Amino acid sequence: MSSSDVARQPNNGVRPLSLAGHVGFDSLPDQLVNKSICQGFCFNILCIGETGIGKSTLMDTLFNTNFENFESSHFEPQVKLRAQTYDLHESNVRLRLTVVNTVGFGDQMNKQESYQPVVDYIDKQFESYLQEELKIKRSLHNYHDSRVHACLYFISPSGHSLKSLDLVTMKKLDSKVNIIPVIAKADTISKSELHKFKIKIMSELVSNGVQIYQFPLDDETVAKVNTTMNGHLPFAVVGSTEEVCIGNKMVKARQYPWGVVQVENENHCDFVKLREMLICVNMEDLREQTHTRHYELYRRCKLEEMGFKDTGPECKPVSLQQTYEAKRQEFLVELQKREDEMRQMFVQRVKEKESELKEAERELQSRFEQLKRLHADEKAALEEKKRLLEDDQSSFSKRRAAAQLLQAQSFTANGKKDKDRKK
Amino acid sequence: MFIFGPQQQMNLEGYVGFANLPNQVYRKSVKRGFEFTLMVVGESGLGKSTLINSLFLTDLYSPEYPGPSHRIKKTVQVEQSKVLIKEGGVQLLLTIVDTPGFGDEVDNSNCWQPVIDYIDSKFEDYLNAESRVNRRQMPDNRVQCCLYFIAPSGHGLKPLDIEFMKRLHEKVNIIPLIAKADTMTPEECQQFKKQIMKEIQEHKIRIYEFPETDDEEEMKMIRKIKDRLPLAVVGSNTIIEVNGKRVRGRQYPWGVAEVENAEHCDFNILRNMLIRTHMQDLKDVTNNVHYENYRSRKLAAVTYNGVDNNKNKGQLTKKKKMEQEMEQVFEMKVREKLQKLRDSEAELQRRHEQMKKNLEAQHKEIEEKRRQHEEEMASWEAQQRILEQQKLDASRTLEKNKKKKIF
Numbered sequence: 001m002s003s004s005d006v007a008r009q010p011n012n013g014v015r016p017l018s019l020a021g022h023v024g025f026d027s028l029p030d031q032l033v034n035k036s037i038c039q040g041f042c043f044n045i046l047c048i049g050e051t052g053i054g055k056s057t058l059m060d061t062l063f064n065t066n067f068e069n070f071e072s073s074h075f076e077p078q079v080k081l082r083a084q085t086y087d088l089h090e091s092n093v094r095l096r097l098t099v100v101n102t103v104g105f106g107d108q109m110n111k112q113e114s115y116q117p118v119v120d121y122i123d124k125q126f127e128s129y130l131q132e133e134l135k136i137k138r139s140l141h142n143y144h145d146s147r148v149h150a151c152l153y154f155i156s157p158s159g160h161s162l163k164s165l166d167l168v169t170m171k172k173l174d175s176k177v178n179i180i181p182v183i184a185k186a187d188t189i190s191k192s193e194l195h196k197f198k199i200k201i202m203s204e205l206v207s208n209g210v211q212i213y214q215f216p217l218d219d220e221t222v223a224k225v226n227t228t229m230n231g232h233l234p235f236a237v238v239g240s241t242e243e244v245c246i247g248n249k250m251v252k253a254r255q256y257p258w259g260v261v262q263v264e265n266e267n268h269c270d271f272v273k274l275r276e277m278l279i280c281v282n283m284e285d286l287r288e289q290t291h292t293r294h295y296e297l298y299r300r301c302k303l304e305e306m307g308f309k310d311t312g313p314e315c316k317p318v319s320l321q322q323t324y325e326a327k328r329q330e331f332l333v334e335l336q337k338r339e340d341e342m343r344q345m346f347v348q349r350v351k352e353k354e355s356e357l358k359e360a361e362r363e364l365q366s367r368f369e370q371l372k373r374l375h376a377d378e379k380a381a382l383e384e385k386k387r388l389l390e391d392d393q394s395s396f397s398k399r400r401a402a403a404q405l406l407q408a409q410s411f412t413a414n415g416k417k418d419k420d421r422k423k
Numbered sequence: 424m425f426i427f428g429p430q431q432q433m434n435l436e437g438y439v440g441f442a443n444l445p446n447q448v449y450r451k452s453v454k455r456g457f458e459f460t461l462m463v464v465g466e467s468g469l470g471k472s473t474l475i476n477s478l479f480l481t482d483l484y485s486p487e488y489p490g491p492s493h494r495i496k497k498t499v500q501v502e503q504s505k506v507l508i509k510e511g512g513v514q515l516l517l518t519i520v521d522t523p524g525f526g527d528e529v530d531n532s533n534c535w536q537p538v539i540d541y542i543d544s545k546f547e548d549y550l551n552a553e554s555r556v557n558r559r560q561m562p563d564n565r566v567q568c569c570l571y572f573i574a575p576s577g578h579g580l581k582p583l584d585i586e587f588m589k590r591l592h593e594k595v596n597i598i599p600l601i602a603k604a605d606t607m608t609p610e611e612c613q614q615f616k617k618q619i620m621k622e623i624q625e626h627k628i629r630i631y632e633f634p635e636t637d638d639e640e641e642m643k644m645i646r647k648i649k650d651r652l653p654l655a656v657v658g659s660n661t662i663i664e665v666n667g668k669r670v671r672g673r674q675y676p677w678g679v680a681e682v683e684n685a686e687h688c689d690f691n692i693l694r695n696m697l698i699r700t701h702m703q704d705l706k707d708v709t710n711n712v713h714y715e716n717y718r719s720r721k722l723a724a725v726t727y728n729g730v731d732n733n734k735n736k737g738q739l740t741k742k743k744k745m746e747q748e749m750e751q752v753f754e755m756k757v758r759e760k761l762q763k764l765r766d767s768e769a770e771l772q773r774r775h776e777q778m779k780k781n782l783e784a785q786h787k788e789i790e791e792k793r794r795q796h797e798e799e800m801a802s803w804e805a806q807q808r809i810l811e812q813q814k815l816d817a818s819r820t821l822e823k824n825k826k827k828k829i830f
Contacts, residue, residue, distance in 0.1 A: 014505040014516065015488075021480040024699035025459075026511030029452045031703035033445045038636075041444050064439050091442040136722045141711050219450055280440035284447035296558060303556045310556050339742065346749060353753075357760050364764060368771055375778050382785050389793050396800050403807060410814075 040094040042145050043283060044125075046081075046177065047099065048118060048169065049154025050106035053184045058152075058239035059099050061252060061263060062275055063088065066241065067099060076104025079117045098146065106165060115169040122148050122176050126298040133299075147295060149286045150213070150278065151177040154184040155201065155234065159193045162204050170210045176294055178213035178286050180278065181205070186236030186269045187254060187261040194236055201234055215277055216285050229277050235270035238263055456514040458563055459702060460503075460545075462595065463519065464538065464587070465572025466526040467492035469602035474570075474658035475519060477671055477682055478694055481508060482660075483519060491523035499524040499534045501541040520566060526583055535587045542566050542594050546717040567709040568631070568697065569595045572602040573653065577611055579618045588628045594713055596631040596705050598697070599623070604655035604688045605673060605680040612655050619653055633696075634704055648696060654689035657682050 047055040056069040068084060083100040100121065105114060125147045132143050153170060155162065170179055181201065183189070189197060205212060212233070215226035240263050244253040252263040263271045278286075307327065463471045472490025475483050483506055484490040494502070503520045520541070525534055545565045552561045569591065573584055588597055599619070604612060623630060630652075633645045659671045659682050671682040682690045697705075 014507050016507045016509075017479075017481045017483065019480045019508055019510060023478070023480050023508070023510060024694065025457070025508075025515050025702065026513040027699050028457045028513055028515065028702060029449045031700065032452050033449050035703055035707065036448055037445055041441070043441070062439070088439075088441070090439055093442045093444055095441050095444070136719045138715065138719075139711075141707070219454055221450060275440055280443045281447070283441060283444055284451055288451065299558075300556050308556055335738070335742075342746065346753075350753060353757055357757070357764070360764055364767055364771065371771070371775050371778075375775075375782070378782050382782060382789065385786075385789050385793075389789060389796060392793075392800075393796050396796065396803075400803060407810070 037092060037094075039141075040096060042096040042098070043150075043287065044098040044100065044146060044148050046102075046118070046122070046148045046151045047154065048102045048105060048151060049184060050156060051076075051104060053154045053156065054239050055101050055152075055154055055184075057241065058154075058182075058184070058237060059101075060241045061239040061271065062279070063097065072103045074104075074107045076107055078108065079103065079105050079114050081117055081121045096144070100148065111165050114165060115172045118169070119172055119176065122173070123298065126176075126295055127302070129295065130299055130302060147290055148177050149283075149290045151179050153179055153181045155181055157183055157185045157188050157197075157236075159189050159197050161200050167204065167208050167210065170205070170212070171208060174211040175297060178289055178294070179210075180213050180274075181234040182274065183234055183236040185238065187238045187256075189236065198232075198234060198236070213286070213289070215282055222281050225281065226277075229273055232270060232273055235274045235277075237271050237274055238269040239271070453513055456516065458516045458518070459706065460518040460520060460564060460566050460568075461697075462538075462542075462566045462569040463491070463521050463572070464525055464569060465602060466574060467495060467523070469572040469574060470658050471521065471570075471572055471602070473660055474600075474602075474656055476660055477658040477690065478698065479508065479517065481506070483517075491521040491525075494523040495527060496524060499528075499537045501537050518564065531583055534583075535590050538587075539590060539594065542591070543717065546594075546714055547721075549714065550718055550721065565709055565714060566595050568705045569597050571597055571599045573599055573619065575601055575603050575606050575615070575655075577607060577615050579615075580622045585622065585626055585628070588623070588630070589626060592629045593716060596708055596713070597628075598631050598693075599653040600693065601653055601655040603657065605657045607655070616651070616653060616655065631705070631708070633701065648692055651689055651692060654693045656690050656693055657688040658690070 045059070047059065049055050051072050051074055056067065060066055060069070065086075065088070067086065070082070080103040081100055082103055083098055085096060085098045088095045088097055102118060108114065129143070129145065129147055132138055132140060151173060153166070153173075155166060170181070173179055183194070183197065183201075186194065215230050217223045217226055238254065238261055240252050240254045240261075242252070242254070243250040244255050244260050244262075245251075246253070246260065246262065251265075254261045254263075262268050266272050307330075461475075463475060465471055472484035472492070475490075482488075483504070488504060491502075494500075500523050501520060502523065503518050505516060505518045508515050508517060522538055525538070528534065542565075549561065549563065549565055552558065571584070571588060573580065584599075588599070591597060601607075601612070601615065601619075607615060633648065636642060636645070657673065657680055659673050661671070661674070662669050663672045663674050663679055664670075665672065665679050665681065670679075670684075672679040673682075681687050685691050
């Protein structure tokens with residue numbers, strides 16, 4: 001929830017009044033701060049850099065502690081992100097810090113899609129917040145903000161220029177997150193080389209249109225130091241959790257045969273500047289920029305994608321209610337259309353199936369008819385045979401009968417003849 | 424793709440610097456400036472304008488900008504005035520909303536409606552501003568606190584008081600005040616307060632509650648304040664000299680009622696609580712509770728296809744179920760039909776087989792009969808031939824004999 005800048009609001013109808021005594025509302029900032037302290041703060045850092053460039057060491061050094069670190073291999077098939085959350089305390093301030101590291105960045109042979117998992121992660125956190133914000137019953141003041149507030153981009157200390165992977169990645173991220181480029185392992189570059197390197201990097205960023213995070217200049221208390229620091233970008237850092245004895249103090253340093261690189265010595269590297277700017281002076285501004293600029297941009301794009309507009313078809317401002325009603329109507333119409341389509345398709349299928357089945361029936365019927373005819377034919381043939389047989393049989397019996405009759409006749413005739421002779 | 428580790432508590436050795444965060448927040452908030460909207464409600468003549476002037480030590484209400492009791496129109500109005508005050512580098516844009524005419528009619532039923540409408544319209548404005556695609560500055564005009572003035576009748580709450588508070592306690596932080604407390608003795612005041620709190624509890628009215636804290640000291644203070652609710656206040660626009668001190672007070676023949684004297688009234692408590700310690704909390708409760716209630720009620724009523732599609736999901740699943748059922752019925756019918764066809768086919772086949780068998784049997788029968796007939800015929804014919812032969816032989820013999828006889 002962003003509140004307006006009272007100081008910048010046009011004072012139309014607002015009377016300035018003077019107070020006759022101490023009212024006490026000058027405690028308002030304290031009231032606000034006390035509430036924030038009670039709630040606790042949260043900060044999310046994303047570290048992008050090649051494997052082994054010193055991301056985890058720098059985080060350990062920055063926050064003076066030993067985070068759980070995994071040494072990654074160079075053989076990750078694609079870029080992954082690993083996020084870990086820690087609850088830190090300093091004085092009376094509680095900080096919920098989430099450190100997100102890229103794993104396998106810059107190791108693949110084809111790095112064209114390397115930036116995608118990072119973009120996806122950042123968008124996913126924005127989406128999460130947006131979802132919560134759009135809920136009907138929401139609790140934003142309890143919401144654990146996981147949006148990335150600062151992105152430290154680790155540049156290889158080649159001493160020459162930015163790699164194309166660096167430019168491509170930063171270009172994709174500069175409208176989504178506050179990018180703070182740092183030159184890693186700065187103890188491998190000499191001072192003069194470093195100076196040239198920084199200039200080269202900044203000019204390449206400018207010529208490629210990459211917008212990195214600028215320390216804000218609008219607050220007089222810190223404007224001066226921020227301006228100076230802006231001129232030292234990108235910070236050349238060295239990280240170390242090991243301590244070396246210098247004089248009578250134990251300091252964080254890296255011991256070489258030729259000398260000791262002291263992390264907190266501003267002559268040796270810009271670590272202290274980074275810590276000042278990132279944590280002591282501008283942490284709140286980083287959070288604010290993430291919310292009011294990067295998140296708003298994401299939200300605007302997402303809502304426009306979903307079809308929400310601020311003005312209706314006649315360019316009149318549309319209230320929330322109208323927009324929602326319109327969307328609901330659209331949805332219902334769409335639903336109805338799909339329902340009708342499906343119903344039609346279903347009817348079609350039913351018809352087709354029906355005709356199929358009818359066809360099958362007809363076929364069966366014709367087969368039936370065919371067989372019937374076959375049977376009838378055979379039967380007829382059989383009948384014919386039978387008839388023939390009966391004819392033969394009857395003619396035969398007639399013959400036999402006739403023959404028998406003849407015999408009988410001739411018997412009687414012969415008998416008579418014999419009788420006659422005998423006489 | 425995203426690997427999340429468990430949260431861990433860590434102890435820091437050495438300086439990191441985020442302990443400076445509160446200062447950063449402080450600076451930014453001062454730069455932004457602050458806003459607060461305070462509503463005062465009560466019948467005319469209860470000293471509302473005087474109290475506001477006393478609270479903020481300024482002439483918010485003056486002859487040029489008269490208070491609500493001087494601006495009564497035909498119907499209850501809700502009007503606002505904005506003033507900008509600065510103190511210790513902190514800017515406060517204060518909006519005072521008052522309600523001239525409230526409770527002054529003969530018939531006061533529904534005189535709270537314009538107040539409710541006003542509060543809701545400010546919520547609506549904020550909701551629309553918050554829901555725009557392009558959000559810029561979102562001016563916050565939501566009413567963050569409502570001072571409700573109770574007339575010092577000494578007996579209890581009036582029906583209007585109860586009605587008003589019941590209708591508004593879920594929309595705004597209500598702080599009930601006993602006005603013109605200098606018309607009651609401390610004992611009367613005590614009695615009156617007890618009665619009011621009793622009635623508030625009876626009617627389940629939720630007035631503004633102080634948040635709990637872990638700090639023992641603060642909690643003690645809060646409990647002391649709670650015992651004195653509702654606060655009995657006195658306001659004054661005039662400064663009087665008492666014992667060499669210049670104080671705000673009301674001069675009576677019998678003495679001076681001092682506004683800022685804790686023994687005379689609870690003004691100090693009110694000022695401390697409203698401005699010095701709990702102003703931020705009033706804003707937070709308005710934002711996190713009252714506004715959210717309004718918003719969720721409003722959005723639930725509109726029923727939309729936004730991100731929360733539970734209702735529409737319900738419809739979709741219902742449709743899907745219907746579809747599935749239709750499919751099932753269809754499948755079943757098709758299966759039945761196919762089964763029938765198969766049965767008919769089988770039946771047909773069976774009958775055909777039977778018929779064939781039948782015919783074959785008949786065929787065999789006929790063949791058999793024919794064979795028999797042929798046999799019979801053949802044997803008879805053979806017989807006949809023998810007979811014929813015999814006859815022939817016989818006749819020949821006869822002929823022979825005949826010939827012999829003739830000699």
